[in-house]
Amino acid sequence: MATIATIAAAIAFPISAPEIWAEYAIFFGLSAVTFGIAGLLAGYQSSQQGYGFWNGFVNYIRNNWAQEVAITSVIYIVNLGINILRYSVANAAVTPKIVTNNKSAVIEAAKNGDYEALARLGTHNPESSKVMLGKFEDGGATSYIARAGNEFTYFSLPEWDAISQIVGKDNMWLINKAFLNQQIALGKTFYASHSIVNATGYFFYEINHLFENGLGIIQL
Numbered sequence: 001m002a003t004i005a006t007i008a009a010a011i012a013f014p015i016s017a018p019e020i021w022a023e024y025a026i027f028f029g030l031s032a033v034t035f036g037i038a039g040l041l042a043g044y045q046s047s048q049q050g051y052g053f054w055n056g057f058v059n060y061i062r063n064n065w066a067q068e069v070a071i072t073s074v075i076y077i078v079n080l081g082i083n084i085l086r087y088s089v090a091n092a093a094v095t096p097k098i099v100t101n102n103k104s105a106v107i108e109a110a111k112n113g114d115y116e117a118l119a120r121l122g123t124h125n126p127e128s129s130k131v132m133l134g135k136f137e138d139g140g141a142t143s144y145i146a147r148a149g150n151e152f153t154y155f156s157l158p159e160w161d162a163i164s165q166i167v168g169k170d171n172m173w174l175i176n177k178a179f180l181n182q183q184i185a186l187g188k189t190f191y192a193s194h195s196i197v198n199a200t201g202y203f204f205y206e207i208n209h210l211f212e213n214g215l216g217i218i219q220l
Contacts, residue, residue: 035064035065035068038060038064039060039061042060043055043057043060103159105117105121106162106163110162110166115174115175116178116182118163118175119176119182123154123155123182124145124153124154125151126153128151128188129187130151130189131154131189131190131191132148132192133190133203134192134193135193135199135203144193144194147220153183160172163175177205184213190216191217191218192220193220195219196219
């Protein structure tokens with residue numbers, strides 16, 4: 001029963017499947033240890049009464065395993081249901097959240113050379129504790145934006161070409177750098193949607209900046 005529920009949950013929520021299976025293993029592992037200890041105590045008590053250790057141990061396991069599995073399964077499934085509900089609520093939004101993408105605000109910040117403001121204006125899903133970095137490519141299904149979805153914080157600033165003309169192409173990296181520093185200050189974990197070995201352009205600069213700050217990045 002619990003195994004079927006776990007398989008169903010892992011299929012329904014593929015992003016969190018590793019956590020679901022890890023919880024499954026830990027939960028039943030601890031239950032097995034507890035059950036085994038109870039069996040040992042029953043065996044010891046049996047030996048003290050003159051019936052032999054193994055006689056008491058085996059009888060306890062045989063008489064109680066079905067009940068133990070049933071109770072453990074029910075508790076686990078209830079706990080799994082609560083966790084899935086939390087996951088569903090946390091990921092209920094259908095579109096990435098963004099602080100703002102107001103064109104006038106972006107242009108004004110660029111004219112003022114306010115890289116911190118530009119970084120905030122390009123920050124999507126700011127409430128997430130995880131940051132997605134990677135290649136933009138064509139901005140489609142293979143981009144870091146698509147991989148980030150609603151689960152990860154990511155950076156994508158509108159009017160990029162217009163900003164470049166205002167602040168200068170050589171200064172555009174400072175906006176990305178400000179974004180990274182803001183996320184670092186918040187203690188977030190960084191993930192890579194593309195191979196860090198083959199990183200180029202701003203993706204390469206971002207990875208290097210993390211390394212310079214003593215931070216790593218998790219390859220997805």
